[in-house]
Amino acid sequence: MLKNRLTYWNEAGTDEAGRGCLAGPVTAAAIILPKKFSNTVLNDSKQLSEIQRELLLPLLKQEAISYGVAHIHEADIDRLNILNASILAMHHALQQLQPKPKEILVDGNRFKAFKNIPHHCIVKGDSKFMSIAAASVLAKTARDHYMVKLHEEYPMYNWAKNKGYPTKEHREAIRQFGLTKYHRTSFRQLPEQTRLEF
Numbered sequence: 001m002l003k004n005r006l007t008y009w010n011e012a013g014t015d016e017a018g019r020g021c022l023a024g025p026v027t028a029a030a031i032i033l034p035k036k037f038s039n040t041v042l043n044d045s046k047q048l049s050e051i052q053r054e055l056l057l058p059l060l061k062q063e064a065i066s067y068g069v070a071h072i073h074e075a076d077i078d079r080l081n082i083l084n085a086s087i088l089a090m091h092h093a094l095q096q097l098q099p100k101p102k103e104i105l106v107d108g109n110r111f112k113a114f115k116n117i118p119h120h121c122i123v124k125g126d127s128k129f130m131s132i133a134a135a136s137v138l139a140k141t142a143r144d145h146y147m148v149k150l151h152e153e154y155p156m157y158n159w160a161k162n163k164g165y166p167t168k169e170h171r172e173a174i175r176q177f178g179l180t181k182y183h184r185t186s187f188r189q190l191p192e193q194t195r196l197e198f
Contacts, residue, residue, distance in 0.1 A: 002042060002043065002127070002128065002129060002130045002133055003128070003129060003130065004033070004035065004037065004038075004129070004130050004131070009035055009102075010032050010065065010066075010099055010100075010101050010102055011032065011101060011102065011103045011104075011105065011131060012030050012031065012032050012094060012097055012101035012103070012104050012105070012131065013030065013031055013033070013104075013105045013107075013125075013129060013130070013131025013132035013133070013134060013135045014028060014029065014030040014031075014090045014093060014094060014104060014105070014106055014107070014132070014135050015028065015029060015045075015090075015106075015107040015125070015126050015132050015133075015135040015136040015139055016028040016029075016086045016089055016090060016107075016139055017045070017136065017139040017140040017142075017143045018139075018143045018163075018164065019082050019086055020165060020166070021163065021164035021165050021166070021184070022164055022165070022166050022170060022171075022174070022183060022184060022187055022189055023074070023147075023150075023157070023159065023164035023170075023180065023182045023183045023184065024074070024143065024146065024147050024150060024159070024163070024164040024182055025071035025072055025073045025074065025077070025089075025143065025146065026071070026072050026077060026082065026085050026086050026089050026143075027069065027070070027071050027072075027089060027139045027140075027142050027143035027146070028069070028070055028072075028086065028089035028090040028092070028093045028135075028139050029067065029068065029069045029070075029093050029135040029136070029137075029138035029139035029142065030067065030068050030090065030093040030094040030096070030097055030101075030104075030135055031060065031064050031066070031067040031068075031131060031134045031135050031138060032064060032065040032066045032067070032097060032099075032101055032131070033063065033064060033065065033130060033131050033134060034063065034065060037063055037130060038130075039056070039059070039130070041055075041056060042056060042060075042130055042133050042134060042137070043126075043127060043133055044124075044126040044127040044133055044136055045126065045133070045136040045137045045139070045140040045141075046126075046136075046140075047127065048137070050144070053137050053140060053141050053144075054141065056134075056137050057137065057138070057141050060134050060137060060138060061138075064134070065099075066096075066097045066098050066099065067096075067097070067135075067138060068092070068093040068094065068095065068096025068097055069093055069096075069138055069139065069142045070089045070090075070092030070093040070095075070096070071089065071142075071143070071146065072085040072086075072088050072089040072092070074181070074182055074183065074184050074185075076088070077184050077186065078184055078185050078186040081186070082184075082187075083110060087110070087111060087112050090106070090111070090114075091112075091114050093135075093139075094114050094115075100115070100117070101117060102117065102118075103117065103118050103119070103120070104117055104118070104119040104120070105119070105120055105122060105125060105129055105131055105132050106119055106120065106121045106122065106125065106132075107122065107124075107125040107126045107132045107135070107136065108121060108122075108123065108125070109121050109123050143163070144163055147159045147160070147163045147164055148160045150164075150182055154180050154182070156173050156176075156177050157170055157173045157174075157177070157180070158170070158173070164182075171189070171190055171191075174189050174190060175190065
């Protein structure tokens with residue numbers, strides 16, 4: 001069962017979505033929830049259905065004291081590497097919070113200090129703490145909506161369904177049509193290739 005850690009009233013949770021994708025941005029969210037916030041459905045976004053995430057989205061936005069969402073795009077992912085890009089996305093999301101948090105809960109085991117605010121890395125934190133789970137839902141839904149828009153430009157990759165993840169369908173489309181400007185060129189796009197040309 002998820003719980004509120006809440007050492008401080010304005011403790012922020014942060015998480016990202018899209019680290020393992022072949023195309024599109026990595027997206028992060030940060031959120032400060034009220035002390036007494038509770039929800040029986042909220043969980044790690046990967047454990048929720050798309051319908052559940054979409055139903056939670058307006059509730060989280062309405063109930064949050066503050067939240068922020070940020071995308072880091074393909075060129076920066078290729079330049080920075082995916083770990084650094086993910087942390088940068090979390091920093092950009094945290095930067096949007098008002099008031100500024102007094103403590104940060106981070107999903108995972110890697111982070112870089114943000115504005116000298118104390119932070120705690122929690123492995124599988126999105127299945128343990130409500131603020132991280134809420135951030136995971138915000139990040140996942142924001143990224144999914146973004147990929148649906150990109151699908152309109154490149155429908156042959158079916159990003160509306162696979163969201164840029166390395167599914168068999170996505171990789172078959174890469175074999176047939178090659179890479180787009182939204183693909184991460186630093187990633188291994190196909191199992192048998194280490195580099196693909198545009």
